[in-house]
Amino acid sequence: MNKINAINIVGVRGVKNPLKLNLNKKSILIYGDNGSGKSSITDALEWFYYDRVGHLVSKETGATKGKGTLRNLFLNSSDDAFIKIDFSKPELSSQKIINSALKITQTNTSNEFKEFLNTSQSENLILRYRDLVKFIVAPKTEKLDTLQKIIGFSQVGAIRDLLRKNAGRIARNINAARYDNKKSIQQAIIIENFGQNITSAKQFYEVANKLIKPLKLKNEIKSYKNIKEVLTEIESKEDREIIERISFHSKVNETLSEIIGNIDDVNSDYETYYNSVIELKKEKDKVEKLQILKLLLEGQKLFQNEIVKENYCPLCQQEKNRTELLREINQRIEELEELKQEKEKVEQLSKDLLHKILLNLNILNALKTEKLFRKEENASLQEQITEIISSLNKYNEELKKNILSEDKILKSSDLILKESDIRKIAEESKQTSKTLSESQKKNPKLQIHTKLSLTAQAYGQ
Numbered sequence: 001m002n003k004i005n006a007i008n009i010v011g012v013r014g015v016k017n018p019l020k021l022n023l024n025k026k027s028i029l030i031y032g033d034n035g036s037g038k039s040s041i042t043d044a045l046e047w048f049y050y051d052r053v054g055h056l057v058s059k060e061t062g063a064t065k066g067k068g069t070l071r072n073l074f075l076n077s078s079d080d081a082f083i084k085i086d087f088s089k090p091e092l093s094s095q096k097i098i099n100s101a102l103k104i105t106q107t108n109t110s111n112e113f114k115e116f117l118n119t120s121q122s123e124n125l126i127l128r129y130r131d132l133v134k135f136i137v138a139p140k141t142e143k144l145d146t147l148q149k150i151i152g153f154s155q156v157g158a159i160r161d162l163l164r165k166n167a168g169r170i171a172r173n174i175n176a177a178r179y180d181n182k183k184s185i186q187q188a189i190i191i192e193n194f195g196q197n198i199t200s201a202k203q204f205y206e207v208a209n210k211l212i213k214p215l216k217l218k219n220e221i222k223s224y225k226n227i228k229e230v231l232t233e234i235e236s237k238e239d240r241e242i243i244e245r246i247s248f249h250s251k252v253n254e255t256l257s258e259i260i261g262n263i264d265d266v267n268s269d270y271e272t273y274y275n276s277v278i279e280l281k282k283e284k285d286k287v288e289k290l291q292i293l294k295l296l297l298e299g300q301k302l303f304q305n306e307i308v309k310e311n312y313c314p315l316c317q318q319e320k321n322r323t324e325l326l327r328e329i330n331q332r333i334e335e336l337e338e339l340k341q342e343k344e345k346v347e348q349l350s351k352d353l354l355h356k357i358l359l360n361l362n363i364l365n366a367l368k369t370e371k372l373f374r375k376e377e378n379a380s381l382q383e384q385i386t387e388i389i390s391s392l393n394k395y396n397e398e399l400k401k402n403i404l405s406e407d408k409i410l411k412s413s414d415l416i417l418k419e420s421d422i423r424k425i426a427e428e429s430k431q432t433s434k435t436l437s438e439s440q441k442k443n444p445k446l447q448i449h450t451k452l453s454l455t456a457q458a459y460g461q
Contacts, residue, residue, distance in 0.1 A: 002116075003088045011081030012047070012098075014040035016072045025088050043070075044083040046126045048096050049117065051104075055128065070098055092116050185257045189250075189458040193451040204459055211448055227456045234445045242436055246450050248372040249433035252381065254458075255367050256426035259388070262360055263417050269356065270395060271412040273349045277403050280346055284404055286339055293336045300329050343403075350399045357392050357399075364389050384425050391417050 003025035009015045014037045021028065021041075032038055043053045047070060071081045077100040084095035094108030106113075190198050194211070198204045201224075208221045212230060221227055235243065280287060301307075303326045313320045364385055367373060373382065394415055401407050440446045 001088075002092060005086040005088055007041075007045070007086075008084040008095075009041065009044045009082075011072045011075040011079060012040065012044040012070060012083055013072065015044065016074050042126055042128070048083045048085060049120050049125055054126070068102060071100075071102075185254055185261070186458040189254065190455050193455045198455075198459055204455075208452060208455075211452060214444065215448060224456070224460065227452065231449060231453055231456075234449050236445070239440075239443065239446045239449070242440065243446065243449060243453070244372060246433050246436045247453065248370055249429045249436070250454055251370065252367065252429035253426050253433065255363055256422055256429065258363060259360055260419050260422050260426065262356065263419050263422065266353065266356055266360070266392075266395065267412060267416050269349065269353045270398075270415065273346065273353055273399070274409060274412050276342075276346045276349060277409055280342060280403060283339060283342075286335075287343055287404055290336055290340055290343065293333065293340065296329055296333050296336070300326070300333060303329070346403060350403075354396065354399050357395050361389060361392055364392075381425070381429070388417070388422060391415070 004023045005025060006023060007021040009019045010017070014035075019037075019041075021030075030038055030041065046053050053070070075081055080097045080099050082095050082097040084093075086093045091110065092108070092113055094106055094113055097105045097107070099105075187197055190196075194207050196207065198207065205221045205223075205226075208227065212221070212234075215234060217230060217233060219226060219229065219233075221230060303322065309322070311319060311322045313325055367385065368382075372378060373385075394410075398410050398415065401409055403409075437447065437450055
């Protein structure tokens, strides 16, 4: 582990004459009266590592115009101001110099030293009194963030929060898409047509080859491309129409089965959303005051950054104890932050539910683009699907209402989509597909074509 052996400072900030601190790789405590030079030492160290002094940032320390604030005013123009640090690893020792022309030089220019500085700059090496004050007076909601900044953990915290947010978003998308529901539907189709579940491509090809074996075809199925070739080979012009009808009604059944699996979630989530909105409406007056949260946060900064040091309120210009006022502001911020989180939670519920509904609408609208959907023989199905879409759109209308407006939001019982109604339509389509298939029992090619095409479609999704 690299440790400091000695620190030499000359002409930096309040240190005019040479000051040497022999640490010998040990920790030391520096104490003294105000104005005795303690801050000058930390300023010099901060400048060495960061090329700036944080609390002098308003004077542009480290920039072209502000470098003069680093040099001691009484230092001879012919003398250099510098801080030299000797480390236990000699190859990292260096001296940082600022001459009278305000030119800065670092004597150690090795890549190893540059890497060491870069690593050091990612940490918070200097802890000042004002940082502790910020932590003490920070509201509960900001204490962790303030502490992370003090210990140099804020970047890690930010990355963690970003990962959490993205993980949450991905989880919500997975939940909205209901992949587990879709997978179970596909497995049911595979089992129904192949007589077993399929867990690998190799297994799929083996079972498919057994299925087509009675047809004594020239080619075996060794890839997904071969499946399409086989289907084309065994399909006849005479069978094409009935194959399309069987496939269409199977797709209707599969689509509606997927919708059925999603409806419970939609109904349940809407009920949660409805109850949350009702609770939030009870706090309407407080929620409307969220508009002043930004103002309070700005006021908090004025005190924390010591822009306002006197005992008065910068808004009303009346006398008020500075500490008490800051505590009062922090308390108000905490209350509003909690309310803000509740409001954001409700808004997120709305977004997630809108996303789920959109996915279901997309599924149904995709079904409407099917060629056979528009056939007159499917007029009843068209009406039923349109009705389901209309019901889902009613959810959308409610979710898009301003949660704090006077508009009443409909109860979940007024919107609920009945799973039994959709299941009935799905069963009818399934039965139609089955009836069409059974009508062709004497046509083995069509039977095999139907089983292979439906299974391939389910497995390939």
